[in-house]
Amino acid sequence: MLEIPIPVIAIDGPSASGKGTVAARVAAALGWHYLDSGALYRLTALAARGRGIALDDEFAVSRVAAQLDATFLEGMILLEGEDATELIRDERVGEGASQVAVLPAVRTALLQRQRDFAKLPGLVADGRDMGSVVFPDASLKVFLTAGAAERASRRYKQLIAKGESVNIARILEDIEQRDARDKARTVAPLQQLPDARLLDTTELSIDIAVQTVLDWWKSASRNAFA
Numbered sequence: 197m198l199e200i201p202i203p204v205i206a207i208d209g210p211s212a213s214g215k216g217t218v219a220a221r222v223a224a225a226l227g228w229h230y231l232d233s234g235a236l237y238r239l240t241a242l243a244a245r246g247r248g249i250a251l252d253d254e255f256a257v258s259r260v261a262a263q264l265d266a267t268f269l270e271g272m273i274l275l276e277g278e279d280a281t282e283l284i285r286d287e288r289v290g291e292g293a294s295q296v297a298v299l300p301a302v303r304t305a306l307l308q309r310q311r312d313f314a315k316l317p318g319l320v321a322d323g324r325d326m327g328s329v330v331f332p333d334a335s336l337k338v339f340l341t342a343g344a345a346e347r348a349s350r351r352y353k354q355l356i357a358k359g360e361s362v363n364i365a366r367i368l369e370d371i372e373q374r375d376a377r378d379k380a381r382t383v384a385p386l387q388q389l390p391d392a393r394l395l396d397t398t399e400l401s402i403d404i405a406v407q408t409v410l411d412w413w414k415s416a417s418r419n420a421f422a
């Protein structure tokens with residue numbers, strides 16, 4: 197039987213660069229599915245902590261990842277049937293996600309689950325290794341970034357809007373620490389691939405960033421089917 201290829205747009209980049217915002221909007225504009233791969237690492241960290249498992253216990257955390265009872269519903273994320281949408285955005289959960297993400301067995305346990313999101317008419321996926329490991333044949337790969345100070349300021353505004361009391365210097369420190377860990381790990385490190393297009397949003401609005409990805413997709417698909 198002839199298999200219809202499923203188009204994938206892979207958007208990778210560092211913390212608070214705007215990947216999730218841009219990826220979700222691009223998916224909505226195209227009418228495609230959306231994968232927030234970081235949410236799976238966040239849910240794994242949250243579930244492991246909830247069971248009192250140390251985040252560097254590779255065997256135990258990978259079992260949690262393999263058995264993760266997570267549901268993605270129209271912008272809502274459930275963990276074991278409970279709404280975890282807001283909880284997983286906590287900065288401590290992000291830090292925990294970055295810790296479990298260095299464990300190769302955890303990454304392997306989550307691999308197929310991420311690939312299962314690829315369904316017609318297409319998928320926009322954001323994370324750190326979408327273009328390198330999870331969807332190496334993606335039709336379009338984007339490395340979306342912004343300067344660390346701008347990213348800290350975006351995260352600061354996001355957390356303040358949620359009513360959290362936060363310190364911008366601390367956020368910048370956390371972002372730099374997370375960047376360093378995500379780039380230095382041996383398995384699936386954060387990197388700009390040679391075949392990924394660079395989108396530096398430091399001085400771009402969200403609308404322009406979204407439009408740029410849509411324009412790149414238009415020309416990539418035109419070339420692919422020409």
Ligand SMILES: Nc1ncnc2c1ncn2[C@@H]1O[C@H](COP(=O)(O)OP(=O)(O)O)[C@@H](O)[C@H]1O
Pocket residue numbers: 209210211212213214215216217218350351353354397400401402405
């Ligand atoms: N180009 C941009 N200009 C200004 N703010 C942005 C831009 N892109 C994203 N943001 C804001 O930055 C914050 C972090 O974006 P988010 O999508 O959560 O980043 P990531 O998924 O990379 O961690 C959000 O509040 C978002 O609205």
Ligand SMILES: Nc1ccn([C@H]2C[C@H](O)[C@@H](COP(=O)(O)OP(=O)(O)O)O2)c(=O)n1
Pocket residue numbers: 210211212213216233234235237238290293294297298322323324325326374378
């Ligand atoms: N594909 C992915 C997605 C996230 N991770 C890890 C690394 C990140 O620090 C954490 C959290 O990712 P997430 O994208 O939710 O975090 P940010 O919103 O970018 O701060 O998970 C990963 O290793 N691989």
